[in-house]
Amino acid sequence: MDLELKDMPGQLVLALQPISEFGGNIVSVLHHRDKKTPRGLIPVQITFEIDGEKLEGLINRMKSDGITIAQVGEDRLREKAIVILIGHIIHSDIRDTIDRIDSTGYAEVKDLAVSMPGVDQHSAARMVINATGEKEMQKAIQLLRDTAHEKNLLMIESI
C-alpha cells in the first residue's frame, strides 16, 4: 500500500495503528523522507498481511483518518506448493483436475509441466499451486489428494 503522509509528527503512527486494529500483520515500512511529492507529502510504502475481507474496512478507516492512499496492490496468492502426479493424468481429464483447484476461489494451478513417455504408459506432471493462505493451501492439497485418489493417480507432496 502506497500512502502519502503530511510532514508533521504522529502521521506514521496514525497510518499504522488501524492496520493492527484490523488484525493485519505489518511486514515492512519504507518511509521516503527524501522523495517529497510536489504537494509536500511524504511517500510511505507499507507491506502487510491481512484477511482479504477486512481490507475494505481498513481502507475506509484510513481515509476517514485523513490519510491519502495513493495505491493499493494486492498479492492475493501468497502460498506456493509443488506436487507431482503420476498415472493416466491426461486421460483422467487433466482439465477437470485443474478446474477443481481453480474453482475454489482460494487456490489456483499456476504452472504445469507434463511428461508423457509413451501411449499406455504412465505420465508424470509437476504442478505448482498458489493459494491465499496456509489453511487454504491445506484445503487445496486435500482436494487434490481426494481427486488423485478418485482418478487413481499417485500424488507426491513435498515435505
Added chain:
Amino acid sequence: MKKVPILIIGFGVIGSGVARVISEKKEVIRSKYGIDFELVGIGEHNGCVVCPEGIDPMEAHKLKQEGALNRHPCWKSGMNSIDLIKEVGADIVIEATPTNINSGEPGLSHMMTAFNAKKHVVTSNKGPLAVAFQKLRKMAEKNGVHFRFEASVGGAMPVLNLVRETLQANDILGIEGILNGTCNYILTRMSTEGLPYEHVLSEAQELGIAEADPTYDVEGIDTACKLVILANAIFGMNVSYKGVDVTGITQITPEALKLASDDGYVIKLIGEIQDENRPRVAPRLVPKDHPLAVGGTLNVISLRTDLAGEITITGRGAGAVETSSSILSDLISVCEA
C-alpha cells in the same frame, strides 16, 4: 572385571556378525568399561550351542560361515531356543531372528520368555516390536529388566539412544526420515541415471541391496515398521503396522524424477510422524539442498524438538557390522544402567 554372560538367539547375518564384533572389540570393551561379555549360548532354528564356560564367538562365527555350526563341540541338535533362554544362566539375550511383521514370531516368544526369566533383551528384530510393543515394554518393566532395540531402527544410526540419553529435556515434536536403504538406492539410481524402476531393482538385487522378493522394502512395509517403533518408543503411542498410511515406490517413474529434479527436488520414500497424526510412509519431494536429501543406501532421520530445534543424523541403515554397532551400544548401556 564384570563378567556378563549373554545368549544370541538367531545366528544369521546379524547374530553371527554380533559374535564377530564382540570378539574383535573384546579388549576395548574390557579396558574402557570393565565388562567382559561371555557368550554362553547360541540358539538356532535346528538346535543350540550351549556352553556355560563360554563359547569362542569368533570360532562360532567361522563355523556359521562354513554352514557347520552343528559341528561345534557343544552343539545340541534339536534343542529349541525357548528352552535355551529358560535354562541357561545369562544376563542378556540378544534376539536376532528373522523379522515377521504379521505374528512377530519366533522373536516375540523369545523376548517374552527372556523377560519372564528376568533376562534383559537387546534386539534388532522389528517384528515383535511392530506387533506388540507396549506389551513387551510392560513385561520388561514388570520383571525389572531392560529392553533395548536401537538396532531395529536405522541400523547404525543412534536415534533411540540419542533421544533417551542426550535429548532428555526435549519434547520431540516430529520425526521424518529415510529409513530404508534399498528404496533410497533405487530412487537415487533412477534419478541420476534416468533408468526405469524395474531395471534398477534388478541391479539392486544383483548387488545384494534388494532381496529376491523386494515387496517388504519397496512397498514401504519395512519403513512403516520402523516408524511404528519410533512412534511407540519416542511418542508413547500405541500403534501397530496397521495404524500407518503406507505408499511404496513401485509407481515412481524416471519422468517424475526428472520433473522433480528440474525444479530442484529429489523424490525420497519418507517416513513421518507429526504431532498426533497417523504415521505416514509415502514418496515425497525433498529439496536437493535439504538435510534429508541423502543418496545411495544411506538412511537419515530428522528430529524436530522444542529446545534443540532440528537435529538430523545420517548413516548406514543396514549391514552386519553397522547393526552390531547399535547392538553393542545397547549391551554396554544395559550393563551400565
